[in-house]
Amino acid sequence: MSSKTILFLAKPQAITPLFAQCKEAGVEAGLAETIRGALDFIEKKKPGVVFAYAMLPGVKLEDLLIHGQDDSSFPPVVVFTDRGSSGEAQRLMELGAKDYWLEPLSWEKIQAVIPSDEAPVPANEPQATAPPAGTGVKIIGQDASVRRVLALSRQVAPSKASVLISGESGTGKEMFARYLHQNSNRANAPFVAINCAALPEHLLESELFGHEKGSFTGAINRKLGKFELASGGTILLDEITEMDMGLQAKLLRVLQEGELDRVGGVETVKVDVRVLATTNRDIETTVKNKEFRQDLYFRLNVIPLKLPALNERGDDIMLLAQFFVDHYSKEYGLPRLAFSDAARAWLMGYDWPGNVRELQNLMERAVLLAGAGPIEEQHFLLDGDNWPLFDEEELQDETPSPGAPAADEASLHNALGGRDLPLSEIERIAILKRLEQTEGNRTQAADLLGISVRTLRNKISDYKKRGLTVP
Template sequence: MADTDQLPGRILVVDDEVGMREFLAVCLGRAGHQVTTAKSGADALRILNDDEDNLGYDIVITDLTMPGIPGMEVLRHARERDTPPQVIMITAYATTDTAVEAMKLGAYDYLIKPFKVDEILVVVQRALERRALRSENRRLRDALDGVHTLDRMIGRSEAMQKVFDLVRRVAPTRTNVLIRGESGTGKELVARALHKLSDRAEGPFVPVNCGAIPEQLMESELFGHVKGAFTGAAADRRGVFEIAEGGTLFLDEIGELDVTMQVKLLRVLQERSIRPVGGSKELSVDCRVVAATNRDLEAAVESGEFRSDLYFRLDVVRVVLPPLRHRSEDIPLLAARFFDRFNREMKRNLDAIGPEALDWLLTYDYPGNVRELENLIERAVALESTSMLSAAHFPDRRPQTRTNDVVPERFPPEGLDLDAALADLERSLILAALDQAGGVRKRAAELLNISFRSMRYRLKKLGIEVGRGDDD
């Protein structure tokens, strides 16, 4: 009786010795496999080529030395098929050269006669597992086509299908769009898709990270300046509104703009004209504005940090990107795409993502969302030393902070200083992020889903000094 834990396979056995053919047919058949035998290399090629008889073999087990067509030719022919089977070479006359040649041609394994029943059964099972993994990865790659894609974004989840549908509907208009989502969810990809699906696709797409530009340079960055407008302005310089003429301007981290710049941006959106720093003339501009943020802008409006009139001007159509932890059915698709890309770019020639690695990826929380998944796959592909991507190079899981860990069971009689308690919690989280990021402030800000400018402000407010300044 076949072991219920084993994968059944369709196997072609090729050997000119009748005893070996019968031996393999019996032991493999008892293990639950469907076995066909061929008495020669020519017979094997006929079976593989015959459309009527071809069952789509999972494994070919072939003798190396046979009269007429040898096992190496059977191997070459089998590996040239559209969906090649795994090929196991067997021989009583082993040499290092032939073993190396067989493996270079794509053989899965190379066994020396005589071998034990258990030995061949184990090799067959491992070959079937590899073929199954390759088939699953091929299925995932095929699933990347069609309705599950939008430009460079992929997803089969209902949440992402709604995003794709909204983007397709709003892209042909010139309506302002506000993209909301946590850091790493792909807000710039949405903005690029809006641009490529619009009638402005032939124009430029200009991305600007509002949180990465110093406040004193922001006006010049957006609107440009004339020669002599300030110290260092040695020549006229166009701003991004002019550079994006006829195309799309993507203002990422829009919530980091200070109030003064918010007023000036609102005027540009209303008047469709700009005035370069130090200039005296208004210049008309024609570009679509798409903004994005990971902040709660409604709360920022309530607190007076963000102007309500600018908020409503930007938030005409809202696209909300779900975090990766809320669309786990998309993780295999994304992992397959990143695996294929890095496997190709690094010339690693790995076979597939192993089952334990996929299980790890499916149960991880992804605080950094799709960007973190991409980084995890890139690192694992670079470091993997076997033919299958394993979970060995994924990081140890860190315990998640729970509310009960920071909320006291009872308040003291004199009460609690809420501001001080929140400051202590903020300090602890920032220090933990800095520790995990090796002191790199920009990376720590990404772990906390805040902008680099916000991180610098909080460090200054809390009096936290860190030593690494190469991220400024």
């Protein structure tokens, strides 16, 4: 089994961006789209880890996992998905999956589980020197509320103190966590993140602390938990307030004593981990309601970071909007776009319930729909049912002939780069792109497009009536 070889069982577009990082790290990455192809690669290359997408059309991961149960040399399988469930996680892990992740699939996550050929560095020895302040993650913001949080983050980053990052959903809590890690003396060690709300209690305990072989049905091998994988580095406990009270007590022991017990284990394992936690709830209220342990709250809240909502950041709204527009204009091969006065007024007056994440999605949408620019208010597409850019006569006159294939990302670049498409065709391309991105999930696609599912369904029905290919 080679630690320098890994296999992806997934669609190419889902993992292509990771190949450059694999190559840079000296890791050979293979790709298969069928169980047979995966087994052939495993037999020939003997990869250290297999990363398998749970929703790959025509593929039953159970077949791969069952095959691995009879082979002690079979590589561990990490399942990843964009819309997982606790039931599926339990079923696949009982069949032998090493881990169950929710997307995005990042290089940091992959690197954390790739076996190492090198001897481990003792936990009491330094493993990294602090990088220059501000390297890595870039946080955009000039408002005083953000500058205060950044100043505090820089000051406490080199320490081992626990940090509790709170704020509304979409304010960038994980980004600040990565900023803390990359500006610490642990920057070259692992950064491991886990969503405490994504798994039921018994699976989350195994994810955090690991388990021994035979400790429960499906535990066919020893598994290291996230704390052991992050040893020497940083662990992020996302949505910490969703953790079960019983598991909170076990977490408290790890924070206080720096040691843990694997599920079903008899030996105590020492770990050296810097703990960061996030929550979008009022954690003090959860403590008062006895939904969260007070002693754990005090242990996590050594350094509190409260992130402001986007509607409290003043001119940062336009600063971030232009940043995202420039980013997506470059990504899609388009010239730099500006905002009209009406669009600026709308952006500054909107309440932003989804915060920075919502702003980012709206700016990508605006770049795709603005044509030659400037970006206008209607390009934000908040109410698709009343979007004034669609014209039925134009749809009939300008739509490509029946049988035209769905546009992929490359054709989208080329088409938009031509600058001469009617708005109706830009609409069609945007819809197809989102359907492809969400593997045909219309609810998710409609959410990304900012329109109702009913509107999306009507558009798709119209395309199909004209003989166009739609996922």
